[in-house]
Amino acid sequence: MTETALKTPLYETHLAAGARMVEFAGWLMPVQFAGITEEHIHTRTACSVFDVSHMGRLKLTGDDCESFLNRLCTRNLAGAETGRSYYSHMCREDGGILDDLIVSRFESYWGIVCNGVNREKIFAWLIEHSPGTDVTIEDQTLSTAMLAVQGPKTVELAGEIVDVDLCSMKRYRFRVFELLGMPISVYRSGYTGEDGFEVVVPGGFVKLLLPKLLGTKDRPHPVIKPAGLGARDTLRIEAGMPLYGHELTEQWDSLTAGQGWCVDLTKDFVGAEPMRKLQAQGLPRRLVGLQLEGRRIARQHYKVYSGDQEVGEVTSGTLSPTLGKSIAMALIANEHAQEAMRLEIEIGGKRVAAKVVKLPFYQRPK
């Protein structure tokens, strides 16, 4: 562990709750509390709270924010509505993905939530492109905290905690209000494949907020439980959601990563030109889902074969707690990426049979 690792305001609280801590993106974060599989299933069936304060939180102010962000984001943000959040990528000139992030339009400013691992890179990227525009960028990560409250029981339980009607709020909308006299932003979004909220509050306030959700050690909440980054990862894999450093990297573009839905090639943005070319030529590689035979897990960079031919590599994999099957995402040569195609993955020197399946692996019942 590096001595410079950052701690969220909940670090001591997590330790007291028996969390196993790991360093992630330069932060000491809980990887698990009761156990990854148990927390995973609890999130799919009830309600879990994740400390995601390591995520980068940037605030942009100034008259040019909309055009500035629209030039750097793959998503079309022209006419973005107040109270709405937009999932987008930022890319390099050559189309390589710098990060995936959520851009939110507030009344008088804009917010970005980016990956913890990319916080400094994105902040520098914004600064680099800001000269000549009326945009001021402030990194609020260290002065705020962020929780994700996720699971099918989240929305009904929210009524116990706040007076504001969050039930009628649609996905990718957010509200800003006061709770116990403190400002709180609540977003209807998440990274688990379940319904739920993501919450940003002043850093010092989160220690008061957490017991409102989880209860106390003597009187724990009967339904809401803490969960760690381990479960967050297995949940997002089942939900087919990309993770920066795995499905998303500077080595390839948003279309190749299967995220074309957040790319508007009809507008101009940094990285648009190479993506237009790729689109016109046809993508040589595609991100697919794989379902493996047996219980072995395919990890990032494991090679994928069709017969003797290497056709791609795994980006993420896990043993799906919900499906009880070994699943993976992989970047595969297009001609081998059609659904139901039979491939093989090399695991521990042996070939394991896999077939191409539709993403996501799991979709919550509507």
Next chain:
Amino acid sequence: MKVPTDRKYSETHEWFLIDDDIVTMGITQYAADELTDITYVELPEVGTSVAAGDQLGEVESVKATSEILTAVGGEVIEVNTALADHPELINDDAFEEGWIVKIRPESTEPLTALLDAKEYRRYVRNAG
């Protein structure tokens, strides 16, 4: 942290217990906790002969894959077949129910160079 005093430990977090000239081995509770929920154990075949330092198999968890290395050479005479259906036995009880293989060693000499419980405890504390 649970570290039984009746056996020896490697720096790669395996334990070795000598009983009646047979060496039983597994991974430590610390290693199992670090791996988190174990989902699969790749076991060697009974009858395989192994050399000290060889990889015997792998332990996989939702989080990571870890090699199982033997500190003694010899013949694999038994594997814990219960792990095929219940790999979580290692998480639940790494030092007893979660044993991995039994080896008839050519020599138990290499075990003398391994850590005892007290040393292993200190080793983990410093590593952490």
